[in-house]
Amino acid sequence: MTNPKTRWTANAIPDQTGRTAVVTGANTGLGFETAKALAAKGANVVLAVRNLDKGRSAADLIARRHPGADVSLQELDLTSLDSIRAAADELKARYDGIDLLINNAGVMWTPKSTTTDGFELQFGTNHLGHFALTGLLLDRLLPVAGSRVVTVSSIGHRILADIHFDDLQWERSYHRVPAYGQAKLANLLFTYELQRRLTAAGQDTIAAAAHPGGSDTELARHLPDFLAPVFSLISQPAAMGALPTLRAAIDPAVLGGQYYGPDGFGEMRGYPKVVASSDTSHDADLQRRLWTVSEELTGVTYPIGVPAR
Template identity: 75%
Template sequence: MALSKANWTTADIPDQSGRVAVVTGANTGLGYETALALAGHGAHVVLAVRNLDKGKDAASRIAATSANADVKLQELDLTSLESIRAAAAQLRTDYDRIDLLINNAGVMWTPKSTTKDGFELQFGTNHLGHFAFTGLLLDRLLPVAGSRVVTVSSIGHRILADIHFDDLQWERRYNRVAAYGQSKLANLLFTYELQRRLAPHGTTIAAAAHPGGSSTELARHLPRWLMPVYSAAEPLVAQDAATGALPQLRAATDPAVLGGQYFGPDGPAETRGHPRIVASSPKSHDVERQRRLWAVSEELTGVVYPVD
């Protein structure tokens, strides 16, 4: 089956009845729109969120859209390995199977700070947190034919981006844009290496997506000097969160998706438009970087995957 459908929208999502979908960061923005669309097509959706009050509000809003919406909350703080392990343990208790894991949550361009485990905040949240969470849940996905892990990257994976193995936590110097780029490049390196390890099993695939320019809370940490520029440019390059969520929704639900594919908007510079397969940077396809990052991530998180 070929990915021939142009102008793909949520109307093209197949029936998701009977499927369990876990979406991180689902209380707002892209995650909320992703959860809303999946619930609207019959999935049982778990909102994996840090702030339970905001999560309850999101769940109520989703439930209000349909009498059949099936939504549950799971507390998850991706800045804490303890919280990640607790959340995964609870989900493993609650579910014998997981069909979709959408690693959506993230932070961008934050001032220099660390996670509860001492990792640089953007790398620790965007990559290491999701690496650990996915690894701890993978045995709930592996037995399920057609299951998927979708990780959200960014155009930012090309901007000042590399994996600084000599200073992963930015202890010697800090550039918030470059640190974000590192974390988003890591999302792609992780996806491609995960797909290589999943391929022999034949049941689960890993794919990635990016939203282009989307109007969400992610931009709240922009430097003050950049805010006027961003405000002026936003109407030209950004789209609403519902449209920005389409690439990850297509990666998660289109029956024709193959492992290792990367989805983004089809408009100019991939900033807006309908979802299609897009290319990622040459660095993201560097197998040595992929394998080295994987080994380091297992060491830092203490999570060893049940695939090799």
């Protein structure tokens, strides 16, 4: 575990006044803690949420804890490409520049279900929804010095994880654990390919990823009953789970393509540090193939060129 003297905490976040951060899934859990920490340091934080009532409650809570916090709402349903396009249009109309896009929202181990557009729910929400949103907002990030895209992955990207191009939507058979692994692996493949394209295009914007370890949030509501008590014992509070995301978003030492997670045993708990991801996540051919398929499925293309191989 990291030396106590070098542990990174939310206290290390510098003044964020004048910066705009869009955080998906910010009404609860990791997203709420991320948004709250940024708002406490003066950022203009946009809570991009599906449920506006829950979003208002979250915004009110942040305002009560940090009077004067600059917090606003944006309706966003990552299970609907129409909603994603509408949200992107509204955000671009409101903001000429976006400093931080934090792709936090997600679902885990859900029963078999599909998005509005017919994508398997976990792959569609966790990966394709954020792929589309990022592509649609990227022209607001590129001109902003020091802008970042941070995508939240998971330890689960290693669990029975592969990209099943022969059945991406799990139509032939469905297993919720490997389906989650596929979605979280896709988050990393996306991050690394996005960074390669940003670098090749000579852009200052960077892409990074993070994972929260085992964090006590609503994301775990689909855990089997026999696992819930065990997970409760080994998990950490959401405020700790949000630290890797915050560090990836804020620490000036972060490099494009880095991945942050907890420093404790098995990366389940602890303070954020650079961690390794699976060999599969670094497969450049797999990254490129997933990118192409994601463009085809979402209809979203990015305003940066394809890097030479």
